[in-house]
Amino acid sequence: MPVVTFTSPTLHRDVRAYATAGDTHTLLSVAEKNGVKLPHDCRDGECGSCLIKVDYVEGKPKMGMALTEKEKDRLKEMGRITQAQIEDAEVRDIPPPYRLACQFVVRDEEIIVTFSGQPGEG
Ligand code: FES
DSSP: OOEEEEEOTTSSSOEEEEOOTTOOOBHHHHHHHTTOOOOOSSSSSSSOTTEEEEEEOTTSOOOOOOOOHHHHHHHHHTTOOOHHHHHHHHHHOOOOSEEETTTOBOOSOEEEEEOOSSTTOO
16 A cells, blocks of 8 residues: 655645555655645646655555656656656656656655755656
8 A cells, every 4th residue: 555654844744645555646646635735736747836745665665656758758858857866767666756746656665855945846
């Protein structure tokens, strides 16, 4: 079962969310379902306001490597991902540190999502 822990200075305490394995919800929708106010605007990988930092819990499988083309382009424009990190993700299953919550489809993994509460600042 996917387990997502949201952490942010905007939250009184960390929010731990259990998503349904096998569904295709984005991290943004998981946040909303759990009352976490993650900054967002377009919901379509264009504006970059849903930038988040993602850490993977040690010893758990890492499965967040499927970046959409939009997400790659936007993160590159924001200076939050390098071509080398994209190759690491796609070829070596090494996840990049920054993602867009509206493009990140939650799978069966355990992750920690950090955000500042300021749109586009991660
Ligand atoms: S909400 Fe605009 S890129 Fe995610």
